[in-house]
Amino acid sequence: ATHLSADTKDLESLHGHILAVGYTVERAVVCQDEAINSQVYEAPVRSIVTFLEHPHTMVVGAASTAVAEVARVVPLPLPDPKTGSLLDPGVLDVVTKLLDNITSTKLTSKVKERSCRAIGMLCLSDKFTYRQEIIDFFLSNVKEIKDVEIQLSVGEALVCCVLGPLSPLRQDLWTGIKSSSMSSFDPEPVCEALLQRLLSNVLPTPHPHARQSCCMWLLAVLKHCNSLKALKQHLMDLQRGFMDLLSENNDIVQDVASKGLALVYESGDVDSRSSLVNVLVDQLTVGRRSVSQVTKDTKLFEEGTLGKAPTGGNLSTYQELCSLASDLNQPDLIYKFMHLANHNAIWNSKKGAAFGFSTIAKAAGEQLTAHLPKILPRLYRYQFDPTPKIQQSM
Incomplete structure (x- = not known):
């Protein structure tokens, strides 16, 4: 030293x-x-x-x-x-500095990932009292965390917040021997509170970064905390959440959500497994998706999909489309854009369902058999869809 x-x-x-x-x-x-x-x-x-x-x-x-x-x-x-x-x-000074480093614009992603890991490791102590402050920080800054690797690292830190000294990370990494210290820590209340906030407050947010972060954090908690009673009680809520995220116009979110559905399927009972297969079939064949709130910043199209506005600006968010309709003195144009966006969302929903099927097809082989006459003709037709991403996912 x-x-x-x-x-x-x-x-x-x-x-x-x-x-x-x-x-x-x-x-x-x-x-x-x-x-x-x-x-x-x-x-x-x-x-x-x-x-x-x-x-x-x-x-x-x-x-x-x-x-x-x-x-x-x-x-x-x-x-x-x-x-x-x-x-x-x-x-608390150490916690505050590490959290500041995670959102700093001056540090590299690698350093931010290490800061996330340090935050998670601090939570492994039975005597650590700032778990709630850490969860509050991450959830209040969910829109600012854009990097996928950092989102994954935050998910691991949240898992450490939930499990605390019961985490397998407490073991000796060289020998695999678990710590002999006894702990009275109860992870159930922390898990319940975190899931409630993610599912009720963060998931309905239309902001794309918030939804991507939420998807990864839910997957991390589901993967590492599936033995907790609080998580098992939210399996149907998690299923609905991942089904909703399958409709996102984002390949990463769809892929992560499909992995989440596979874990929900493995963790559920016979009834919930059957329900999941039925909902996936419905989404794939009909293209249904949950209704989401639209704000001025809601991204309806990927940048470049509709070209540029006459002024050179982007045409992707609801506010930008409204501005174009107003500039052209054609207020009805916004309804046409919304109809087009809905069509785009339906195809995202079907594409997402295909992602979901690819992950649970082996596990749910028997339950899928009954739906094959309905699914296979549509899958075959979708292979020739003019949208390359639809072709690829099918």
């Missing part, structure tokens, strides 16, 4: 020293089964934390990784409340 100085000009050496300290503390704690006195590693951890606000991204990334490794196995040896300075930090 004596080599950890902010004045060091050899950044690669500093990067290596920070990581070495983090992994050394982690090994020392694990090998002594958490019996080591926290005073032994308090000074090194305090040194590591100061580098979370270093001007060089490489150093910030190393500090985030080191904090994550220590926090994965033991609570940070810091006071709980906020002090306002990383030179003499509290746990």
Whole structure:
């Protein structure tokens, strides 16, 4: 720890020293089964934390990784409340800085992903008291998180918030032996509250980044928390949510939603499995989709689909289409655009259903057999649809 100085000009050496300290503390704690006195590693951890606000991204990334490794196995040896300075930090100062780094425009995606992991590892401590603040932060900034990799990393952090010390990440990564420390942590209330907010508040939001993030976060919680009673009680809600997301005009969202449906199918009972197959068949053959709220920023078409407005602007959101109709003095034009958008949405719905079928076809072979006479002719015709994406998905 004596080599950890902010004045060091050899950044690669500093990067290596920070990581070495983090992994050394982690090994020392694990090998002594958490019996080591926290005073032994308090000074090194305090040194590591100061580098979370270093001007060089490489150093910030190393500090985030080191904090994550220590926090994965033991609570940070810091006071709980906020002090306002990383030179003499509290746990809340570390949380606040890591969250700020995730939404920073100056840091690279890799560093932001490591910050997400550090946030998740902090939640593994039985004594950690800021889970709710972390969930509130991510859900309130859902529209600002645009990068797919960061969305996935946030999903993993939310899973850590839910599972806490019961997470399998608490085990020794070298031996696979789980931590012997006992925990009274109950993940059920956290899981219930998170699912309620994702399904009721975030999912209905028409913003594309919010819906993409929500889709990935729901998949992460479903995948890693499927043994929890709170999640099993929301399986039908999750099914409806993923079915709705299949209609998004976004290949990534459709693919993730189809994986979510496959997990819902595997987690459900006989009745819910049959219901899922019936709804998928209906969506594929009829093109039904749930009614969603339209705001001025709702994206009805991908950019370039309708070309450009006479002024050179885009024609993709509801507000832009209304402006064009007004400029041309043809208010009825907006109804034609909306009809076209609805047609586009129906095809997205069918394309999404095809994604869904591709993931559960093997598992649901017997239940699909009864629907084959209805499905196969349509699938065959859709292979020759003029829209390349429809052809590909079918």
